[in-house]
Amino acid sequence: MVLCDISEAHRAWGYSRFLFGRYTLPRVQGLKFFKVLGAGYESGFGLRPSVSRQGFFGVFDDDDSAERFINDSTLMRGYRDHSREFFSVKLRAFSSRGSWSGATLPVTAVEPELGPIAALTRASIRPSLAREFWRQAPLTQRSLETAQGCVFSAGVGEAPLLRQATFTMWESIAHMDAYARSGAHLNAIKLAKLNNYFSESMFVRFAPYAARGVWLGRSYG
Numbered sequence: 779m780v781l782c783d784i785s786e787a788h789r790a791w792g793y794s795r796f797l798f799g800r801y802t803l804p805r806v807q808g809l810k811f812f813k814v815l816g817a818g819y820e821s822g823f824g825l826r827p828s829v830s831r832q833g834f835f836g837v838f839d840d841d842d843s844a845e846r847f848i849n850d851s852t853l854m855r856g857y858r859d860h861s862r863e864f865f866s867v868k869l870r871a872f873s874s875r876g877s878w879s880g881a882t883l884p885v886t887a888v889e890p891e892l893g894p895i896a897a898l899t900r901a902s903i904r905p906s907l908a909r910e911f912w913r914q915a916p917l918t919q920r921s922l923e924t925a926q927g928c929v930f931s932a933g934v935g936e937a938p939l940l941r942q943a944t945f946t947m948w949e950s951i952a953h954m955d956a957y958a959r960s961g962a963h964l965n966a967i968k969l970a971k972l973n974n975y976f977s978e979s980m981f982v983r984f985a986p987y988a989a990r991g992v993w994l995g996r997s998y999g
Contacts, residue, residue, distance in 0.1 A: 780865065
């Protein structure tokens with residue numbers, strides 16, 4: 779996962795990368811699946827998009843391919859050169875449910891006993907139910923912002939309102955479980971299942987490693 783905050787002087791470049799950057803990626807060696815993502819104005823998903831934050835999520839054949847892409851690809855070099863913050867972290871999934879554009883993520887790790895974890899939750903919201911879904915979202919977002927053990931959260935997505943995702947990092951599995959199984963988030967899960975809000979969804983937990991860069995003012999690596 780890569781997150782960046784494009785500097786004000788390069789906003790036009792950033793917008794062009796969101797629109798057209800994806801067309802250079804099918805030729806990247808070892809890249810099996812990818813999404814070039816916009817981001818929310820706040821730390822989670824929301825109705826208001828950010829004019830500067832972007833993200834990238836990719837699945838690679840191996841660690842070496844991922845490392846080459848982060849260090850040497852045209853898109854990543856451009857993000858580093860044009861951003862006031864740039865953060866990357868490599869991830870190995872230890873739990874995966876659902877799909878993203880028909881693709882499933884392979885499980886390549888065991889659940890860690892200690893240390894940080896990361897999670898990606900994404901969904902394609904049914905247009906006819908979008909208004910009802912978004913009435914519930916602010917409560918979930920506020921509970922995430924105050925959740926104990928949440929290192930940070932980032933709202934990302936392919937399209938405003940309808941194709942949304944949240945990437946979070948946590949101090950431990952216990953902290954994430956405490957958030958996921960209580961309060962507004964638990965209620966949102968129940969409502970989503972009851973009302974069939976999503977035409978497609980995916981929830982993945984990862985063991986993160988090789989975190990580098992700066993995000994939300996905090997340095998990593």
